[in-house]
Amino acid sequence: MANIKPRVKVPGKAKAGEAVTIKTLISHPMESGQRKDRKTGELIPRKIINKFVATYNGETAFSMDLEPAISANPYIEFSVKLAESGTMRFEWTDDDGSVYDIEKEIQVA
Amino acid sequence: MQMTRRDLFALAAGLAAAGLIRMPAHADEAKVEAAIKEFAGGMPETGGVELGAPEIAENGNTVPIEVAAAGATSIMILASGNPNPGVGTFHFTAMSAESRASTRIRLAQTQDVVAVAKMADGSTKMARREIKVTIGGCGG
Numbered sequence: 490m491a492n493i494k495p496r497v498k499v500p501g502k503a504k505a506g507e508a509v510t511i512k513t514l515i516s517h518p519m520e521s522g523q524r525k526d527r528k529t530g531e532l533i534p535r536k537i538i539n540k541f542v543a544t545y546n547g548e549t550a551f552s553m554d555l556e557p558a559i560s561a562n563p564y565i566e567f568s569v570k571l572a573e574s575g576t577m578r579f580e581w582t583d584d585d586g587s588v589y590d591i592e593k594e595i596q597v598a
Numbered sequence: 599m600q601m602t603r604r605d606l607f608a609l610a611a612g613l614a615a616a617g618l619i620r621m622p623a624h625a626d627e628a629k630v631e632a633a634i635k636e637f638a639g640g641m642p643e644t645g646g647v648e649l650g651a652p653e654i655a656e657n658g659n660t661v662p663i664e665v666a667a668a669g670a671t672s673i674m675i676l677a678s679g680n681p682n683p684g685v686g687t688f689h690f691t692a693m694s695a696e697s698r699a700s701t702r703i704r705l706a707q708t709q710d711v712v713a714v715a716k717m718a719d720g721s722t723k724m725a726r727r728e729i730k731v732t733i734g735g736c737g738g
Contacts, residue, residue: 508695521704523681550693553701556684558677560660560702567688568695 493517497579499593506570511543511551513565515581515589521557538563538589540582545595546575571597630676630683630712634724637674637687638714642722647673648698649713649725658705658731666698667715667723673697674716679709706734 498512515538522535535557542552551567563581574597581589634641650664665673665688675685688699697715705711708731714724 545693548693549691551691551699552689553699554687554689556682556686558680558682558685558704560704564700564702566700567690568698569693570695571693 493583493589495579495581495589495591497577497591497593499577499595501594502596502598503571505572505597508568508570509595510566510568511577513541513543513579514562516562517581517583519555519557519559519561519563523557536584538581538583540580541565542580542582543567543569544578544580545569545571546573550577571595573597627678630678633674633676633683634712634714638716638722638724640722642714642724644724644726646723647713647715647725649711649727650700651711651727651729654730654732655705656732658707658734660702661705661729661731662700663703663711664698664700665713665715666696667713667717668697669717669719670697670715670723671718672716673699674714675701675703676712676714677703677705677709678712680704680706685711705729705731707731 493516495515500509503509517538520533520536524533526533537557539555543550550569553565555563576592576594578592579590646667648666655661667673670690672687672689674687676683677685685703690697710726710728712724712726716722
């Protein structure tokens with residue numbers, strides 16, 4: 490459960506200026522804060538990913554604010570067009586302040 | 599008044615429904631409207647926003663949603679029948695190939711989902727659509 494693993498699907502190569510679809514998934518329970526513990530009847534505290542940012546060569550390419558109504562293991566799909574080769578960095582920020590990240594190289598021709 | 603057997607069944611069913619189906623707290627329409635106004639700075643006009651979703655979602659725990667609006671800098675998603683209306687907001691940049699994104703959301707019950715788009719020129723648009731939910735996603 491505490492094993493939080495980000496996964497992204499990014500093409501290794503792309504043509505300059507052409508749309509590239511990026512798919513991301515991170516394993517995370519997205520505890521909404523609405524659920525009750527079956528045994529004690531107490532609310533399970535909220536713990537979600539509240540922010541997702543994708544940067545390319547240091548510049549923000551796409552971001553998202555997440556609320557508890559996003560499903561567990563949040564899936565986010567978006568598209569970008571790139572002018573030059575570089576590194577896309579993905580960051581997910583947890584309610585507890587942890588940041589999970591992953592980087593992918595993209596060759597742009 | 600003579601009570602027929604049919605009346606009795608109807609009454610019993612009504613009582614059972616009232617007693618057993620306790621609705622959880624939902625975001626009401628006022629909360630949805632407040633969230634739209636806070637994001638858009640007023641009530642946006644309808645149209646110009648694509649809101650792709652299944653008509654019937656079998657599992658409310660994970661309902662695929664796609665939103666798009668040409669020229670939008672951000673798009674917010676709201677769920678009118680969840681405990682809180684906020685779902686998420688996408689922010690697009692000059693690097694976005696188009697203002698389109700997908701995710702998976704939780705829906706507690708059959709309800710209207712709203713997408714509000716903010717355009718680069720400051721104007722706002724919205725779309726609204728009902729999604730029927732077979733199993734609610736507010737588990738616990």
